[in-house]
Each structure stands twice: as C-alpha cells, then as structure tokens.
Amino acid sequence: MSQPFSPQQQQLSNLLDRPGRVQIASYTQYLEAQRAVDYLSDAKFPVERTAIVGEGLKIVEQVTGRLDWNRALTLGMSQGAVTGVFIGLVFSFLGFGGGKGLLALLLDGLLLGIIIGAAWSLLTYALSGGRRDFTSVGGMRADHYNVLCDPEVAEQARELLSRMPPR
Structure with a gap:
C-alpha cells in the first residue's frame, strides 16, 4: 500500500x-x-x-585507482583527520573544550579523527571481501x-x- x-x-x-x-x-x-x-x-x-x-x-563512474590495505588506511586517516579538525573547531566555538584552548581541541580532534577514520576504513575494507578493490567518483550526465x-x-x-x- x-x-x-x-x-x-x-x-x-x-x-x-x-x-x-x-x-x-x-x-x-x-x-x-x-x-x-x-x-x-x-x-x-x-x-x-x-x-x-x-x-x-547515463551514470558515469570514473575509476580513480586501485584500493588495497595501504590505500584504505591512507584514505581513512585523511578523511578522519578532516572530520576530526572540523569537530574540534565546532567544539571550541560552542565552548565544549573543558578549558582547553583552540589549538589543543584541534589537535585532539585531529588525532581522534585519524584513529577512528583509519579503524573504520580498514573495517569496511575488510568486510568488503575484495568485491570492490578500486576507488572511483561518479555522477549523472x-x-x-x-x-x-x-x-x-x-x-x-x-x-x-x-x-x-x-x-
């Protein structure tokens, strides 16, 4: 229905x-x-x-490279770093720093983001079972x-x- x-x-x-x-x-x-x-x-x-x-x-997907453990780790760390810095910045603006300065919050966010991003990326790559060992960007044309x-x-x-x- x-x-x-x-x-x-x-x-x-x-x-x-x-x-x-x-x-x-x-x-x-x-x-x-x-x-x-x-x-x-x-x-x-x-x-x-x-x-x-x-x-x-039509949907176009351009393959940008091979995906292996090292590339999955690198991509996860870089994406996590950007996200972590952004979250650290937001926390500093909202005053959730617990007395820490801006730089300390940015560094904490960066490190935590790198760790979580790397772990998440490696986990998802492991769970894919080799079914998608490439990176790509796509769009509609x-x-x-x-x-x-x-x-x-x-x-x-x-x-x-x-x-x-x-x-």
Whole structure:
C-alpha cells in the first residue's frame, strides 16, 4: 500500500511535472543551459516558469585507482583527520573544550579523527571481501539539456535568448 504524498512532496511534484511546457533552447552542456536561464533571470524574466531538463541520462563512474590495505588506511586517516579538525573547531566555538584552548581541541580532534577514520576504513575494507578493490567518483550526465518554458511566456524567452551574447 502506498503512502499519500505530503503537501511538500505534492508541491514539488507539481513544480517538476508541468504539462504543456515548450522547448525554447537546447544545449549539449549543462553549464550552457544554466547560463541561458541565468541570462533570462538577469533580464528580469520570470524564471520560475522555466525548467532545465536533461535527456539521454547515463551514470558515469570514473575509476580513480586501485584500493588495497595501504590505500584504505591512507584514505581513512585523511578523511578522519578532516572530520576530526572540523569537530574540534565546532567544539571550541560552542565552548565544549573543558578549558582547553583552540589549538589543543584541534589537535585532539585531529588525532581522534585519524584513529577512528583509519579503524573504520580498514573495517569496511575488510568486510568488503575484495568485491570492490578500486576507488572511483561518479555522477549523472545527459546527452543534452533542454530549457523548457510555460507556453504563455515562451516567445518572450526565445526573444531574450536570441540577444544573449556568445561566450
């Protein structure tokens, strides 16, 4: 049995699924479509009546390297160090230092972060059982990006975009 939409979910669904929108431009790069909508915004066009729609979506995962025990340890320590310093900084601003100075809290956070990050990373690597011995970064890409607009203001948007200076 499906749950009914909350009012916020229904509002978002209505925003994203407006029937009858027309295409006013198409670009091969997202940043070009973003630039077009930004240009419309600068021209005081009602940009809330536009949408950027990516078509031909694909997931791209770029492998960045081999993962072994040493790399897992190094990655865990570095990520833990950054997190630990951040937590030490937050504790110092909130006054949870117990009389310690900023530098002492940062060092405590750094050391604790390195230890916890290393342990966690090694544990998760051990539990993976060699099923994923690589690191990667991923994202979603589209073949092209269409700028859509409500039909009542589409011609105005096309006219404005025809005056957009080339990059």
